[in-house]
Amino acid sequence: xxxxxxxxxxxxxxxxxxxxxxxxxxxxxxxxxxxxxxxxxxxxxxxxxxxxxxxxxxxxxxxxxxxxxxxxxxxxxxxxxxxxxxxxxxxxxxxxxxxxxxxxxxxxxxxx
Amino acid sequence: xxxxxxxxxxxxxxxxxxxxxxxxxxxxxxxxxxxxxxxxxxxxxxxxxxxxxxxxxxxxxxxxxxxxxxxxxxxxxxxxxxxxxxxxxxxxxxxxxxxxxxxxxxxxxx
Numbered sequence: 001x002x003x004x005x006x007x008x009x010x011x012x013x014x015x016x017x018x019x020x021x022x023x024x025x026x027x028x029x030x031x032x033x034x035x036x037x038x039x040x041x042x043x044x045x046x047x048x049x050x051x052x053x054x055x056x057x058x059x060x061x062x063x064x065x066x067x068x069x070x071x072x073x074x075x076x077x078x079x080x081x082x083x084x085x086x087x088x089x090x091x092x093x094x095x096x097x098x099x100x101x102x103x104x105x106x107x108x109x110x111x112x
Numbered sequence: 113x114x115x116x117x118x119x120x121x122x123x124x125x126x127x128x129x130x131x132x133x134x135x136x137x138x139x140x141x142x143x144x145x146x147x148x149x150x151x152x153x154x155x156x157x158x159x160x161x162x163x164x165x166x167x168x169x170x171x172x173x174x175x176x177x178x179x180x181x182x183x184x185x186x187x188x189x190x191x192x193x194x195x196x197x198x199x200x201x202x203x204x205x206x207x208x209x210x211x212x213x214x215x216x217x218x219x220x221x222x
Contacts, residue, residue: 004155031208043156043199043212050208058209090155097208098143103155 002027006091006104013081013111021076021107023091031097032074033058034066036087037106043090049074050097081111114139114204116213124219125190133185133198133216141205145183147176148199150215156199190220 004025013019025032033048035058045058049068063085065077074093078085088108092101115138125131137145144163148156160169162178169176173194175186185198197217201210 033209040214042214043201045209048209092155098203098210100144100146100158100161101210102158103148105155106153108153 002102004091004093004102004104006089006107009105009107011107011109013109015082015111016080019078019081019109021078021089021091021109023074023076023104024072025074025091025093025102026072027093027095027102028071029093029095029102030071031095031099031101032068032091032093033101034064034074034076035090035092036060037090038087046076046089048097081109083111085109086111114202114206114211116200116202116211118198118200118213118216120216121214122217122219124221125187127191127220127222128189130186130188130190132187133218135183135185135200135213136181137183137200137202137213139202139204139211143203143205145178146201146203146210147183147185148201150197150199152197159198187218190218192220192222194218195220 007022034046035043047066049055091104094101117136119134147159150156160176165180197215199215201212
């Protein structure tokens with residue numbers, strides 16, 4: 001089954017404690033991206049990757065890092081999480097940039 | 113800068129009561145307009161891609177149309193299981209990022 005898998009689904013952490021949210025896709029897609037979704041602000045892109053070792057900033061990259069060492073994986077790293085990063089996060093992949101994206105099930109992150 | 117505005121923000125319908133959701137967009141050269149459905153606590157699920165004015169796509173009770181300035185998602189004889197948030201997104205010639213609208217939350221009462 002074609003899918004984008006994120007882990008964990010739920011995470012509560014404390015300010016400043018580094019964390020990683022993993023994302024994996026099994027569709028051999030070149031393009032992967034991370035979004036955050038907040039009430040009243042909609043979906044906003046954090047980072048994207050057009051292929052292995054190629055990443056770039058989206059609209060809201062501050063406080064986040066990403067890496068793309070393998071085609072199927074695109075982890076999101078929060079080096080020093082803060083409460084304003086409490087949000088619902090989605091990973092997505094698509095064949096190439098600008099085409100229909102397939103989303104993971106989401107990771108609800110709470111930073112206290 | 114690409115912009116997408118969806119209206120209404122929320123829509124309550126009775127089962128069987130047809131209606132339309134609007135997506136107005138501003139983009140420098142439209143490469144594609146996408147409709148997604150999102151259920152609470154889940155990731156958006158892809159519905160349609162439209163590429164040029166005049167294009168239409170259908171899936172069950174849903175029909176998406178596109179003009180040069182807006183897209184409509186028509187829902188014919190909706191059922192309670194159609195209740196969800198519907199998201200619209202565009203991508204322009206200038207880049208490859210999807211820009212999303214705020215969504216329309218649809219509630220269909222039996």
